[in-house]
Amino acid sequence: MLLIHCPYCEDSLPELEFTYAGEAHIARPADPSALSDEEWRDFLFIRTNARGPHYERWRHIGCGRFFNAIRDTVSDRFLTTYKAGEPRRPLTNEAAE
Amino acid sequence: MSRYRLQGKGRVDHSAPVSFTFDGKTYQGLRGDTVASALLANGVHLMGRSFKYHRPRGAVSAGSEEPNALIGTSRGAGRFEPNTRATVQELRAGLVTESQNKWPSLSFDVGAINDRAYMLFSAGFYYKTFMWPKSFWDKIYEPVIRGAAGLGKSPTEPDPDRYASRYLHTDVLIVGAGPAGIAAALAAAQSGADVTLVDENAEMGGSLLSDPAVLIDGKPAWDWVDAQLGRLRAAGVRLMTRTTAIGYYHQNMLGLCQRLTDHLDSPPKGAPRERMWRVRAGQVVLAQGALEKPLVFDGNDRPGVMLAGAAQTFLHKYGVKVGDNPAVITSHDSAYHAAFDLADNGARVAAIIDTRESPRPDLLDGARKRGIEVLPSHTVTTTRGRLRVKSVRAAPVRGTQVGTGRDIACDCLLMSGGWTPSLHLFSHTKGTLAWDGQTFLPDRKTEDCEIAGAGRGLWGYADVLADGAAAGLRALEGLGRAGHQASFTVANDRPGSGVSHTELPTDGNAGKARAFIDFQNDVTAKDIRLAVREGMRSIEHVKRYTTNGMATDQGKMSNINGLMIAADALGKEPPQVGLTTFRPPYTPTSFGAFCGYLRGETFQLTRKTPIDPWAEANGAVFEPVAQWRRAWYFPKAGEDMHAAVLRECKATRASLGIFDASTLGKIEVAGPDAVEFMNRMYTNPWTKLQPGRCRYGLLLGEDGFIRDDGVIGRLSPDLFHVTTTTGGAARVLTMMEDYLQTEWPELDVWLTSTTEQWATVALNGPNALAMLKPLVEGVDWDDFPHMSCAECTVAGLPARLFRLSFTGEVGFEVNVPARHGLALWTALIEAGKAYDICPYGTETMHVLRAEKGYIIVGQDTDGTVTPGDAGLDWAIGKAKKDFVGKRSLSRPDIVAKGRKQLVGLLTEDGSLLQEGAQIVLDPNQPKPMKMVGHVTSSYQSTMGHPIAMAVIEGGFDRMGETVFIPMPDGVRKAKITSTVFYDPQNERLKA
Structure with a gap:
C-alpha cells in the first residue's frame, strides 16, 4: 500500500484515504460552446496515458481536498504532490526526490 | 519407539509423546514434531496421491515449499482444513489428519488409472482431448475431470475461528x-x-x-x-x-x-x-x-525420494532417520553432508551418485572414510518401487552417451539439484x-x-x-x-557449490520418462518440451499451457528446472527465456487471515435509519441499498411479497401511505454564490426559483449523460437543500467539490453533506394533506402548492417540509433532525390511524413511481442516457449559457438518430417481463439477432396488469409498435407506450 503525501494536511498517509481523480491540468474551457466538436471531444476523452511520470489528480478523502501529483505509472511511485491551482511542476530531479 | 527415531537426537522432546491419527490409524510422535516428521519416524513415507495421475507420493521437503505431502486436518466442526502441508503442521494431541486424492484408500486408489493413461493427460490436454463432441463437455468431461482432479476437499461449514x-x-x-x-x-x-x-x-x-x-x-x-x-x-x-x-x-x-x-x-x-x-x-x-531443487529423472516422485537437505533436517531437527539404506543423487556438494550425517547416525548409504565429473577431494575422502561408494559422472535413469522406492538405476555418462546402468537397492533416495x-x-x-x-x-x-x-x-x-x-x-x-561491523569465526563450515541441469540423461525412451518437475501439478519434463514443440515461446505461455509452477507452492521447486528445460528446448540461454512472475502470497494463506475482523456483521458497514427499529419491530423485510438497510415491504400474516406490495400500493393510492425516505442523499449548498453554483452544476435554471419553492434537478456528467437527480428546495436566497439518489450522495458531493475546488474556486459556496443529519418521512396519498395539516405550525397553506418547501415544525419537531411527489399522489417529505426521526414517525403513524395509514417499503415506492414514469437513475439510466433519451428535455434550462454537460448535448453522437430512448412497454399476454431482458424488432431474424434495447424496470401494478419501462432505439418514434422479447420459455410480444401509465394529466397532484 502506498503512502501519499497530502499537500493540505502536510502528511504522508495510507493510500486507502485517497481516491484517484483523473489526469491533472486539464482545465474546463471557459466557454465550452466556443469549442468545435473535435476540441470538445479532446477535452472530454483524450488523455496522455503516460508510461512513466504522469500528472494526475487525487483526492484526500480525509480532508476532502483535491490536489495534483506526479506519479510514475511504471513504478507506481509518487514523485511529488502539490496543491490544486498551482502550476504544473517541472519534472526536475527535485521532483523526483 | 520406532527404529527410525534416534534416541535423544533432534530438537523434539523425547519425554513428551503426542498421539495423532492419519487416515484413521493412531500414531505416536513427539512434542516438536511436524506431521511429516512423526509419520517418517513411524516409517510412513506414503502420505498422499498426486493431483492428476494419482501417483503415490511422500514428503519431498521438510518445509513450507512441500508440494506432495498435503493432508486434510481437522479440529472439530467447521475446523477442517484441506491441503495442509504435513511438513509444516506441528503435532498436537488429538490431531486428526487424512490423506487426499485417493479412493477407496491411499495404498489402493482407483483414480491411479489416470497414471496408466498418462499419454492422454499431457500438456494442454484440456484444450485438445475434449474438443468433440461439444455437448460432451458440459455433461461428461467437465464433471468427470472436476471430480477426479483437484486438491483435497473444500470445507463445508463456516469457519468458527477468530x-x-x-x-x-x-x-x-x-x-x-x-x-x-x-x-x-x-x-x-x-x-x-x-x-x-x-x-x-x-x-x-x-x-x-x-x-x-x-x-x-x-x-x-x-x-x-x-x-x-x-x-x-x-x-x-x-x-x-x-x-x-x-x-x-x-x-x-x-x-x-x-x-x-x-x-x-x-x-x-x-x-x-x-x-x-x-x-x-x-x-x-x-x-x-x-530452496533445494529436485533433479529431474524418471521416477523422481516415488515415496522415499526426497531432497537431501530435507533428510538432513529430519535427522537433526526431529531425530528421524528417513531410511536405513539411502542412496544419493546430486549435482551439489551439500548432499554429501546429508549422506555423511545419516551414515554417522547408523544409516548404510548405498551410494552417492554425482552427475559431476570431479567431486571435491575432501568430500570423496569423507565418503571413503565412511565406506560410501561414490559414482561420479553418473546419471539416474529410473527408480523402482510401487508405494516406496526400492531401487535406483545408476548409469555412467560419457559425453552424451549413457552407459550400462545397474540397479542399486535403497529404501530412500536423496536428491539435490542445487539451491534456488x-x-x-x-x-x-x-x-x-x-x-x-x-x-x-x-x-x-x-x-x-x-x-x-x-x-x-x-x-x-x-x-x-x-x-x-x-x-x-x-x-x-x-x-x-x-x-560497527561484527565478525564471526566459523569452524566445521560446510561451503559448497553445484551445477544446474535439465532432465538427467537417460538411455531409455525420453518420451516415456515420468520425470517430474512440478510435483504438485504433475508436470513432467516431457510436458515442457511438448509445449515448446507446439509453439509456446514465452515462458509465461509454457507455464500456462503446462500449469508448471501454478499450484499452491507457486513453483518454489519447479520454476528453475522448468526454465532450464524450456530454454534447452527453445535453444536459448535461460536469461533470454526469463522467469515467470512470483505472486503473493508466499505460501498458502487462510481466507480468515485476510478477512481478519471484517466478516459477518463487521464485513461491511450497515447503515440504518433512525426509523429502522420501528420497521424491524413491525415485521419489515429488508433489502440492502448502497450500504443502507432499507425496509423492502411490510408483509402481514400470510402475505407473500406480491400481495404485501399490492396492498401497500392500493392503500397509498386510496388514502395514505408512509415511507421512510431517510436514506435520500442530502447536500446543503450555501453561500452568496449558491445560486450561481447550482446554475452551473444542474441542467435546470435556478435563478428565478423563489425561496420556499422546489424543483426537480437533473445532474449530468460533462459528457452529457445523466448522473443523478433529485428534488431541490430553495429555503432562502443563499441556501439550497439538495437531495440526491440514495446511492449517489457521496458521488454527487465529490463531483460538486471537484468543480468548486478546482474549476470555480472563486465562487463563495459551502457544501455540506447532511444525509445522516436529517431523518426523512414521506407521506403520500389523497389524505396526506388533511392528515398532516393539523400537525404543522409555521406554514401558510394558502401558499404551499405542489413543489413548495418551508422550515416549520411538524408534531412539535423542528422540520423542513417539502411538498412533492414520487408517487403521483399528493405528497410530502418531512425532514427532522435525525435524533427526532423515530418520534416523528411514531407521531405520524398515530395521527394517520384515522386515515388507515399504511407503512410501505422500497418495493411499493418503486411500483408507484414506475406507474408515473418517474425514473430511477442507475436503473432506467446506465451512464449512456441523455436527458433527451429519458424524455427529460423539459428539465434543461435552455436559456443558460453553460452548465456541466451542456456542450455535450450537441455532440454528433448525442444528436444522432436512432439513440435508445426510454419508453413504456405493455405485454400482449399480460405477463411480467424480466428486468434486463433484451428486445428485438423481428423474432424470426437469423441469430445473432439485432438487439435494439432492454427492459429497465418491470413491476406488477395497481392497474391490474404489469408495466415495464425499456430503452429502445428510436423508441419515441415507435409509439404503438410491437416489439419482441425472446425468453427461454418463448417470445413475448409487447406494445410500446408512454412511460406514464397512471394519471397522465397529473390530476391527483392538484387535488
Whole structure:
C-alpha cells in the first residue's frame, strides 16, 4: 500500500484515504460552446496515458481536498504532490526526490 | 519407539509423546514434531496421491515449499482444513489428519488409472482431448475431470475461528531468522533502532538447526543460536516465530501471517487462530535463504525420494532417520553432508551418485572414510518401487552417451539439484533478477531493502554470517544511524557449490520418462518440451499451457528446472527465456487471515435509519441499498411479497401511505454564490426559483449523460437543500467539490453533506394533506402548492417540509433532525390511524413511481442516457449559457438518430417481463439477432396488469409498435407506450 503525501494536511498517509481523480491540468474551457466538436471531444476523452511520470489528480478523502501529483505509472511511485491551482511542476530531479 | 527415531537426537522432546491419527490409524510422535516428521519416524513415507495421475507420493521437503505431502486436518466442526502441508503442521494431541486424492484408500486408489493413461493427460490436454463432441463437455468431461482432479476437499461449514489483524511500524524488518537474518538483526539492533525479526518456522535458527556440528565463535550452532536470540531479546528486538511474510508491497509494506493456535493442544477459548500484520518498515532485510531443487529423472516422485537437505533436517531437527539404506543423487556438494550425517547416525548409504565429473577431494575422502561408494559422472535413469522406492538405476555418462546402468537397492533416495535463492518477496517488489550461470540472483532493487545470505546465492556459514551482518549494518545506515561491523569465526563450515541441469540423461525412451518437475501439478519434463514443440515461446505461455509452477507452492521447486528445460528446448540461454512472475502470497494463506475482523456483521458497514427499529419491530423485510438497510415491504400474516406490495400500493393510492425516505442523499449548498453554483452544476435554471419553492434537478456528467437527480428546495436566497439518489450522495458531493475546488474556486459556496443529519418521512396519498395539516405550525397553506418547501415544525419537531411527489399522489417529505426521526414517525403513524395509514417499503415506492414514469437513475439510466433519451428535455434550462454537460448535448453522437430512448412497454399476454431482458424488432431474424434495447424496470401494478419501462432505439418514434422479447420459455410480444401509465394529466397532484 502506498503512502501519499497530502499537500493540505502536510502528511504522508495510507493510500486507502485517497481516491484517484483523473489526469491533472486539464482545465474546463471557459466557454465550452466556443469549442468545435473535435476540441470538445479532446477535452472530454483524450488523455496522455503516460508510461512513466504522469500528472494526475487525487483526492484526500480525509480532508476532502483535491490536489495534483506526479506519479510514475511504471513504478507506481509518487514523485511529488502539490496543491490544486498551482502550476504544473517541472519534472526536475527535485521532483523526483 | 520406532527404529527410525534416534534416541535423544533432534530438537523434539523425547519425554513428551503426542498421539495423532492419519487416515484413521493412531500414531505416536513427539512434542516438536511436524506431521511429516512423526509419520517418517513411524516409517510412513506414503502420505498422499498426486493431483492428476494419482501417483503415490511422500514428503519431498521438510518445509513450507512441500508440494506432495498435503493432508486434510481437522479440529472439530467447521475446523477442517484441506491441503495442509504435513511438513509444516506441528503435532498436537488429538490431531486428526487424512490423506487426499485417493479412493477407496491411499495404498489402493482407483483414480491411479489416470497414471496408466498418462499419454492422454499431457500438456494442454484440456484444450485438445475434449474438443468433440461439444455437448460432451458440459455433461461428461467437465464433471468427470472436476471430480477426479483437484486438491483435497473444500470445507463445508463456516469457519468458527477468530482471526486478528494488526498494524506495525518498525525501523528494520528482517525476514528469515537463519544465520544471515540473526546476524542482520544483531547489526541492526546495536543503535536502538526498532527491529523486528520474523520466521515462518516454530523455532528460529534456520539451516543452523539442521547443521548442529557447525561451530560459531567456538560455540556449537544450537548454543550460538540460543545465545544470539537471548541477546536480541535483551536488545528489545521483536522476535516473531510461526510468522510468514506473505507479500512485499509498495513502500516497504509487508504482510505477515502469524499462526497462533494451530500448534496448541487446547487453544485458549476465543483466542484468534491467526493474525495478519501489515508492517511498514523503514528498511527491510530479506534473509529467506534458498530452496533445494529436485533433479529431474524418471521416477523422481516415488515415496522415499526426497531432497537431501530435507533428510538432513529430519535427522537433526526431529531425530528421524528417513531410511536405513539411502542412496544419493546430486549435482551439489551439500548432499554429501546429508549422506555423511545419516551414515554417522547408523544409516548404510548405498551410494552417492554425482552427475559431476570431479567431486571435491575432501568430500570423496569423507565418503571413503565412511565406506560410501561414490559414482561420479553418473546419471539416474529410473527408480523402482510401487508405494516406496526400492531401487535406483545408476548409469555412467560419457559425453552424451549413457552407459550400462545397474540397479542399486535403497529404501530412500536423496536428491539435490542445487539451491534456488528464495526470491519471491524480492520479486513482489518488481526487483530485477540476474542469471549467474546456474540460477537467478537479485539484481536491481526498487525498495529500501537488503538481501543477505543464501537468498543471494552465498553458500557456507562464514560467508552467510558476514553477509547478514553487513546487510544489517547497511539497513541501519539507511536509517541514518551508525554501527560497527561484527565478525564471526566459523569452524566445521560446510561451503559448497553445484551445477544446474535439465532432465538427467537417460538411455531409455525420453518420451516415456515420468520425470517430474512440478510435483504438485504433475508436470513432467516431457510436458515442457511438448509445449515448446507446439509453439509456446514465452515462458509465461509454457507455464500456462503446462500449469508448471501454478499450484499452491507457486513453483518454489519447479520454476528453475522448468526454465532450464524450456530454454534447452527453445535453444536459448535461460536469461533470454526469463522467469515467470512470483505472486503473493508466499505460501498458502487462510481466507480468515485476510478477512481478519471484517466478516459477518463487521464485513461491511450497515447503515440504518433512525426509523429502522420501528420497521424491524413491525415485521419489515429488508433489502440492502448502497450500504443502507432499507425496509423492502411490510408483509402481514400470510402475505407473500406480491400481495404485501399490492396492498401497500392500493392503500397509498386510496388514502395514505408512509415511507421512510431517510436514506435520500442530502447536500446543503450555501453561500452568496449558491445560486450561481447550482446554475452551473444542474441542467435546470435556478435563478428565478423563489425561496420556499422546489424543483426537480437533473445532474449530468460533462459528457452529457445523466448522473443523478433529485428534488431541490430553495429555503432562502443563499441556501439550497439538495437531495440526491440514495446511492449517489457521496458521488454527487465529490463531483460538486471537484468543480468548486478546482474549476470555480472563486465562487463563495459551502457544501455540506447532511444525509445522516436529517431523518426523512414521506407521506403520500389523497389524505396526506388533511392528515398532516393539523400537525404543522409555521406554514401558510394558502401558499404551499405542489413543489413548495418551508422550515416549520411538524408534531412539535423542528422540520423542513417539502411538498412533492414520487408517487403521483399528493405528497410530502418531512425532514427532522435525525435524533427526532423515530418520534416523528411514531407521531405520524398515530395521527394517520384515522386515515388507515399504511407503512410501505422500497418495493411499493418503486411500483408507484414506475406507474408515473418517474425514473430511477442507475436503473432506467446506465451512464449512456441523455436527458433527451429519458424524455427529460423539459428539465434543461435552455436559456443558460453553460452548465456541466451542456456542450455535450450537441455532440454528433448525442444528436444522432436512432439513440435508445426510454419508453413504456405493455405485454400482449399480460405477463411480467424480466428486468434486463433484451428486445428485438423481428423474432424470426437469423441469430445473432439485432438487439435494439432492454427492459429497465418491470413491476406488477395497481392497474391490474404489469408495466415495464425499456430503452429502445428510436423508441419515441415507435409509439404503438410491437416489439419482441425472446425468453427461454418463448417470445413475448409487447406494445410500446408512454412511460406514464397512471394519471397522465397529473390530476391527483392538484387535488
